[in-house]
Amino acid sequence: MEKVALVTGSSSGIGFETALALARENYFTFASMRNTDKAAKILEIAKRENLNLEVIELDVDKEESIKDAVKKIQEQKGRIDILVNNAGYLLAGCLEDVSIDELKAQFETNFFGVIRMIQEIAPTMRKQGSGIIVNVSSVAGRIGFPGTPAYISSKFALEGISECMRYELSPFGIKTIIIEPGVIKTNIFSTMKLAEGKPDSPYKEITEKVLNGVKMMAEMGTAPEEVAKTIVKARQTDEPLPRYMVGSDAVMFLEAKKMKPDIEFENYIKKELFGD
Ligand SMILES: NC(=O)c1ccc[n+]([C@@H]2O[C@H](COP(=O)([O-])OP(=O)(O)OC[C@H]3O[C@@H](n4cnc5c(N)ncnc54)[C@H](OP(=O)(O)O)[C@@H]3O)[C@@H](O)[C@H]2O)c1
Numbered sequence: 001m002e003k004v005a006l007v008t009g010s011s012s013g014i015g016f017e018t019a020l021a022l023a024r025e026n027y028f029t030f031a032s033m034r035n036t037d038k039a040a041k042i043l044e045i046a047k048r049e050n051l052n053l054e055v056i057e058l059d060v061d062k063e064e065s066i067k068d069a070v071k072k073i074q075e076q077k078g079r080i081d082i083l084v085n086n087a088g089y090l091l092a093g094c095l096e097d098v099s100i101d102e103l104k105a106q107f108e109t110n111f112f113g114v115i116r117m118i119q120e121i122a123p124t125m126r127k128q129g130s131g132i133i134v135n136v137s138s139v140a141g142r143i144g145f146p147g148t149p150a151y152i153s154s155k156f157a158l159e160g161i162s163e164c165m166r167y168e169l170s171p172f173g174i175k176t177i178i179i180e181p182g183v184i185k186t187n188i189f190s191t192m193k194l195a196e197g198k199p200d201s202p203y204k205e206i207t208e209k210v211l212n213g214v215k216m217m218a219e220m221g222t223a224p225e226e227v228a229k230t231i232v233k234a235r236q237t238d239e240p241l242p243r244y245m246v247g248s249d250a251v252m253f254l255e256a257k258k259m260k261p262d263i264e265f266e267n268y269i270k271k272e273l274f275g276d
Pocket of ligand 1: 008009010011012013014015033034035038058059060061086087088089109113136137138139180181182183184185186187188189191224
């Protein structure tokens with residue numbers, strides 16, 4: 001039977017590579033994106049490699065857009081075997097500089113967007129008695145640091161619901177996987193939004209310091225293809241683990257978090273990020 005994949009945010013970066021990787025694994029892949037004007041590159045590769053990949057419009061912020069896309073997939077294929085919740089963006093700025101509206105917008109995409117997708121697709125997977133839901137979180141879903149609290153809290157929340165989902169969905173044959181990439185070389189740092197803040201913000205210096213550090217790390221970041229490979233590998237496992245880290249930085253930070261007491265870990269992060 002033909003297997004069907006749906007990936008959100010496939011216009012660039014991790015979503016782009018994951019959609020291609022799943023199509024190369026013989027999934028009929030719906031590479032969804034909110035702006036289909038960006039579809040040319042992925043379609044060109046799919047055509048060249050003779051892949052079963054179709055671009056579909058889907059904005060995770062909009063319930064109607066999700067419903068329309070899922071209806072189209074249902075009518076065309078009647079099933080969804082793997083859903084990769086990848087769409088997301090980065091809002092930078094220390095907490096006092098972030099307005100409630102900016103914070104809500106960040107959660108609208110990175111957190112509620114994922115929930116909307118799951119609520120729309122889980123019924124299909126339950127009926128099938130099978131399916132895999134992959135939530136693209138981040139190392140920032142398990143480690144807090146200054147400069148991007150809106151993004152970090154959206155990923156912490158995503159980790160929380162992912163843990164709950166594993167218990168709730170597994171009796172119906174649905175597997176949930178969390179992916180925790182470190183710094184990956186994608187557009188996320190060039191397209192990130194900066195909280196408006198106040199012109200005389202006392203947090204300007206620390207925000208700049210963190211962002212410059214992360215941008216420097218991004219220059220040497222892991223390729224998005226590595227995240228795609230991890231997703232492909234995880235879905236091949238009968239009993240996938242709850243979490244998969246991607247990148248040596250992810251492993252280093254998350255292992256340190258596991259091993260060190262809280263205060264010691266905080267000092268370690270200060271040293272790594274600011275050389276304090
Ligand atoms: N890069 C990293 O270092 C890193 C590390 C850990 C986790 N992640 C996570 O990986 C995921 C993908 O990010 P990336 O690094 O590949 O960045 P990216 O290249 O900027 O890709 C982000 C994708 O999400 C899409 N998107 C944003 N808002 C959307 C919405 N409302 N509806 C549908 N699509 C939307 C973007 O579409 P447009 O092209 O239309 O903007 C784009 O396709 C994100 O969840 C991010 O948090 C990234």
